[in-house]
Amino acid sequence: MRQLGKVQISTWVYLLFGCLLAVVPFVYDNLSMLFLIIQIFIFGIFAMSYDLLLGYTGIVSFGHAMFFGVGAYGVSIVLERNEPTLFFLILGILVALGAAAIISFIAGVLTLRLKSHFYAMLTLALAGLFLVAAEKMRSLTGGSDGLIFTIPDFFKDRTNMYLLALISLVVIFFSLRRLTNSPLGRVLVAIRENEQRTMSLGYKIFPYKVIISVISGVVAAFGGVLYALSIRFIDTTVFAVDVTLDALLMTIIGGVGTLIGPIIGAGLIEYAHHFLSELSDVHWIFERWIILFGIVYILVVIFFPMGIAGSIKNMYMKRKHKKEAKVQQKDNQIAS
Amino acid sequence: MEHIIETNNLSIAFGGHVAVDSLSVKIPKNKFTSVIGPNGAGKTTFFNLLSGQLRPTNGEIFYKGENITKKSSTERTRMGIGRSFQITNVFPNLTVLENVRLAVQSNEKIRYQMMFHFKKYKKFEEKAMELLELVLLETKADSVAINLAHGEKRKLEIAMLLALETDLLLLDEPTAGMSLEEVPAILEVIKKIKEKGDRTIVLIEHKMDMILDLSDQVMVLFNGQLLAQDSPSEIMENKTVQSAYLGGLHDENSA
Missing domain, CATH: 3.40.50.300 (P-loop containing nucleotide triphosphate hydrolases)
Incomplete structure (x- = not known):
């Protein structure tokens, strides 16, 4: 790995991108575009949390929307019932993250001892349960009418909201990168690769799965919190299966097993979503953009199973190997 | 006896x-x-x-x-109690060095550390490298395990087993x-x-x-x-x- 000083070069590149993005709202003042970019940041966070399970540990979750929704509802309900002050905002965030941690812990403890499809099924069922609960508990959630609430004035400003989402994304990205590169993170990858072998090396795999399930749930809930804050309105669609499918699409298209991949995927999908919906005047098919995504998804899985980030990484590695092989060949020639 | x-x-x-x-x-x-x-x-x-x-x-x-x-x-x-497997049983998409490093890490009882970079534990990698030299696999340290020849995978198995230092x-x-x-x-x-x-x-x-x-x-x-x-x-x-x-x-x- 190439380094500059004590820090990897890639870290500098990511930080540079972060700084460039921080300047955007000051030079490019288009509200709907800013809103779109905020959504990209939020879904980037959400998709990264999904990839912790799918790409790093090999756990499939079909109900990741549940954590997103719990986060969104948690903060919304607290803010709707209280004054929109910074104190209640922070309290709301803590409630949201705490609830998500408890739910992900329970779901994990119940099913992660078993084969991974049980976790997929249980999360699917739980997410469905939360969707119904959000519709029926009208006094708390407003049912399908949703909740409208106000947030502290500071975040009503689009630029401030933008910066909040960007800083969250950058901080979460770097924390998760450290996590995945820690000894614990390496064991997670080992579990993905070969569970039985990880066990016979003396690792107990069950606690690892629960830990990562909780971390992933909490990060997803934080994505939900930002989502609710950014639109200041919330309804039951945050629990919909579509939300989970979006995270899955973003992760697969961007690149499973990388952290930058889900962010790229989030950018592509959110942008395409926005762009294709605008084209609906041209042809009715664009209103059904999900059909187009289905095709893209199938093509990606067949031709680029590693996704965008994965394919680029592969190409880079191959070139490096070729270079090394050439150097070795030269050395051999000189030696002989 | x-x-x-x-x-x-x-x-x-x-x-x-x-x-x-x-x-x-x-x-x-x-x-x-x-x-x-x-x-x-x-x-x-x-x-x-x-x-x-x-x-x-x-x-x-x-x-x-x-x-x-x-x-x-x-x-x-x-x-x-450590064992090697007859049917090759390694981590296919990780590098040879990482395969052994995971075994060393387990033996050193670093299991739930999530704050530091794994490279911080330099000695794990050094020890893994020594084991690879022992089984004559040091030139393949950076290859992905799935690309090894069958015999090389067997050697990797042995290096991983030795890393556990079992009785x-x-x-x-x-x-x-x-x-x-x-x-x-x-x-x-x-x-x-x-x-x-x-x-x-x-x-x-x-x-x-x-x-x-x-x-x-x-x-x-x-x-x-x-x-x-x-x-x-x-x-x-x-x-x-x-x-x-x-x-x-x-x-x-x-x-």
Whole structure:
């Protein structure tokens, strides 16, 4: 790995991108575009949390929307019932993250001892349960009418909201990168690769799965919190299966097993979503953009199973190997 | 003589097929024991029972005097029972170095550390590299394990096993599938461990000439039962063993 000083070069590149993005709202003042970019940041966070399970540990979750929704509802309900002050905002965030941690812990403890499809099924069922609960508990959630609430004035400003989402994304990205590169993170990858072998090396795999399930749930809930804050309105669609499918699409298209991949995927999908919906005047098919995504998804899985980030990484590695092989060949020639 | 692992009436049945049939053996500490037997004799199943991959239908296993019959494979590894697999069993999409590094990390008991970068633990990598040199795999350290030749994967298996530094080594045909030129190097590694005299090695092997001069004792399994347990030279003379290998012997159950 190439380094500059004590820090990897890639870290500098990511930080540079972060700084460039921080300047955007000051030079490019288009509200709907800013809103779109905020959504990209939020879904980037959400998709990264999904990839912790799918790409790093090999756990499939079909109900990741549940954590997103719990986060969104948690903060919304607290803010709707209280004054929109910074104190209640922070309290709301803590409630949201705490609830998500408890739910992900329970779901994990119940099913992660078993084969991974049980976790997929249980999360699917739980997410469905939360969707119904959000519709029926009208006094708390407003049912399908949703909740409208106000947030502290500071975040009503689009630029401030933008910066909040960007800083969250950058901080979460770097924390998760450290996590995945820690000894614990390496064991997670080992579990993905070969569970039985990880066990016979003396690792107990069950606690690892629960830990990562909780971390992933909490990060997803934080994505939900930002989502609710950014639109200041919330309804039951945050629990919909579509939300989970979006995270899955973003992760697969961007690149499973990388952290930058889900962010790229989030950018592509959110942008395409926005762009294709605008084209609906041209042809009715664009209103059904999900059909187009289905095709893209199938093509990606067949031709680029590693996704965008994965394919680029592969190409880079191959070139490096070729270079090394050439150097070795030269050395051999000189030696002989 | 002190025994490191003992089994008492150990049996396992898959449906109606009894793969290991009331096997009671004692394996002496710090000695080299070889397990031989024709195909389907239950050698690998016996290993799976010892290392915890399978649970016996009957009987008990004692390790250093403690009953470990109900312990998981993870716990048994931590107690000091390490094994290599006959069918190659590595982490396919990780580099060779990372495969071994994970084993070293487990042995150093760094399990839930999530704050620091894994490269912070430099000595893990150095130790992994030393092990790779020992099994003559150091040039492949950066290759992805799935791209290794079969023999190289076998060597990687052994390096991972050695990284665990267990008191008991269960080697399931370590040289199977290796090219002839590679076998002496691996035998050399096994010999070195044996000469140190502080580990117990149990080896499953088909190459008779290889085990004869290494082994302190040989166990012969046939149809899941212990046919003989003796010194190598006695085993070679043993008439029942000869007929088992030549196919003259028939078990009443299998006939």
